[in-house]
Amino acid sequence: MLPLSLMGQETVTYLTNIVICTILACLMTHYWLRQGRTAAMRYWMLAAWVMTAADILFAMRPSLPHGVSRFVPTLMVTLGHAALFLGAQRTAGLRLQRRVTFGVIGLHAAVLGYFLIQSQPSGARMMTNSIVWGGLSLASAWCLRRAPEHFWKPTFSPTTVFQAHAVFHALRVGLALLFASQGWTAAAEALQVIGDLEVSFFMVALFVGILIANLQVRHDELTSAHAEVHTLSGLLPICAWCKKVRNDDGYWQQVEDYFACRSQLTFTHGVCTDCLDDQKAESAQLSKR
Known part of the structure; x- marks a missing residue:
């Protein structure tokens, strides 16, 4: 059983995220298995499971060693965003930028390790996380602009979700700087809670949007194939001599x-x-x- 210290407000938020992320990850896995196990959907599915694992670690953070609780869950979120970035590249048919992706992960891990050693305040970690996660979301949105239009044209498309997520993290950095300069500790803590809640909305909107976009692309492919079969069906008069x-x-x-x-x-x-x-x-x- 979970210790009583885990049953605070943050833990309830993380448990809610775990339930939501698990459902979404199962849906992504089911779609991946049913639709030919495509490479793009594999990255989306992997991101969903990594995000779920990150929320589990966040919920267990009070019972984990200090170093592990401050480093591993946060880095898991970065891994999830990296998988989303690779999924966006694969969906758009772009060449995978694995070196760039792993470079961002390594740089973030190094910064988190430095903060852990130097005992930096949580505000600095939060701003660093927002810069990394917002940057990866913005890069994912840029990639999806080159994907089929169902991924970027609708109002609530995956591209729009990525852009909104990037804007949220930009605002989060700005507000964190403002609160730190004014010494508003309570406001900074509230900003952290809002960030935790935003994860749920981001995950639901993103993965539901990805599933809908993939279904629409599949529908277009089937419609096009049906139209082609219909065009080439029926009797076709042909000349017995010249074959016209x-x-x-x-x-x-x-x-x-x-x-x-x-x-x-x-x-x-x-x-x-x-x-x-x-x-x-x-x-x-x-x-x-």
């Missing part, structure tokens, strides 16, 4: 032209084995003459 086909307007076209206008087929010409044998036979007869 008659289109809907009554004009006769070459087979290549007919299908090129009605599908994404591209013809390339070659010689079948029967015709090749005939040509060789004709060439042999001509050479004998």
Whole structure:
């Protein structure tokens, strides 16, 4: 059982986040398994589970050693944002920037370690976290602008969620600086609670948006395939001699032209084995003459 010290306001918030993140992670996993285990969805799913693990560690923080509680849960959130960044790159068809991603993770880990050794105030850690997480969210939004329009065009698209998340962290940094300069300790603590609550809204909006966008992309693919099959169905009049086909307007076209206008087929010409044998036979007869 959890110790009584965990049952404070922060713990209730983290437990709520755990339930929400677990449900979302299960949904992402289910979709990943049902839709061919795509690479992009794998990163989204991984991010959901990493965020869930981070909330579990945050909830257990009072019972963890001081160094572990101040370092590991925060770095797990960074890993989750990094997975989201990679998922956005994969969804947009961009080359994965693994070095940049791992560099950000390593830099954040180094800064967190420095803060832990130097016993820096929590405000400095919070501002650093917001800069890293907001920056990764902004980079993810930039990547998704190059993805299919369902990921950025709707009002509540994943791109919009990433942008709102980045704006929130920018405001959080500004307010933290203001509260620190004025010595408003209570306001700084309230800002921390608001940040914890924002995680739930961010996760729900983002992963629901990702699922909806993927379903819409899948729907478009099926609609396009159905339209193509419908276009190429039915009886097609073809000349028994020259093999031209008659289109809907009554004009006769070459087979290549007919299908090129009605599908994404591209013809390339070659010689079948029967015709090749005939040509060789004709060439042999001509050479004998």
